Amino acid sequence: MNKVRSRVFRPLMAGASFSDRLVACIGALAGIALTGFVCSHLPLAPHQIPVLVAPLGASAVLVFAVPASPLAQPWAVVGGNTISALVGVGIAASIPNVPLAAGLAVGGAILVMSLLRCLHPPGGAAALTAVIGGAQITEMGYAFAFMPVALNSLLLVALGWAFHRVSRHSYPHRAADAPAASTGIEMADIDKALSELGETFDVSREDLDSLIRAAERHADARRSTGPRAAAQRSKPAANDRLAPPEKAA
Structure with missing residues (x-):
């Protein structure tokens, strides 16, 4: 319930x-x-x-x-x-x-x-x-x-x-500038996605673009600092695993 x-x-x-x-x-x-x-x-x-x-x-x-x-x-x-x-x-x-x-x-x-x-x-x-x-x-x-x-x-x-x-709200509203997304999504891609969905959403194209870019930025940060990334950093490099031990002089 x-x-x-x-x-x-x-x-x-x-x-x-x-x-x-x-x-x-x-x-x-x-x-x-x-x-x-x-x-x-x-x-x-x-x-x-x-x-x-x-x-x-x-x-x-x-x-x-x-x-x-x-x-x-x-x-x-x-x-x-x-x-x-x-x-x-x-x-x-x-x-x-x-x-x-x-x-x-x-x-x-x-x-x-x-x-x-x-x-x-x-x-x-x-x-x-x-x-x-x-x-x-x-x-x-x-x-x-x-x-x-x-x-x-x-x-x-x-x-x-x-x-x-x-x-402290934006009115008249202007979409916030956001860094470019790592995926390379462009406004034309958003237009095609909207056309494909065939629905009208109560948000501007510019806000959608800013939201996607900001989400990508957070996703990149999560991937670079998350548990998997830490585990990857803690593993020895492949060359280190394959290299023979050094002989004593």
Whole structure:
């Protein structure tokens, strides 16, 4: 039972730790609260406009819990949410059938985000909100995509940047430089492997390359200092074993 429990509740993502999750909780708390506070005090919109949009909660999870993810980068957050909201507003204005409009809005948002290299899962929720958010959002039209969606997203990214300066995480994320791997693996090899697997992973090609190189470096160190290497060093050389003993003068 304990083994099953450990498999079920272990971190789903490589590199995740409980302390990192606690830091993410603090970051999300501060990010959402401060974004709401700032937006509520800006004299930019009438009172009927929502101060915060629900998709921002999902954006906060990405920005503060997995800041290295390509889905959490500034252009993904701001562009993905704003563009998806624009798609949702356009679909809602064109198609009166709500279930059909909802599906087209989310599907269209994925397509446009993919083309513009700003795929961001909460963007699907922003597009859906534009369709099913009610008369208050429908009356706002395309303004909904800019206030509150774009403004919320910009503030969250700015707060994420400031927070991660303190938490010492890389945001906006840049892959760390790593020494060349002893195996001679190149980026083209990683591309071929990804194509062969046929899956999409929530990590950049550059991070994969850095991870592989770092793993190879540790593997080389282990092989050179491990028990087998020590045993090899303690064995006499083949020439020494075969050489006849020296005769006394």
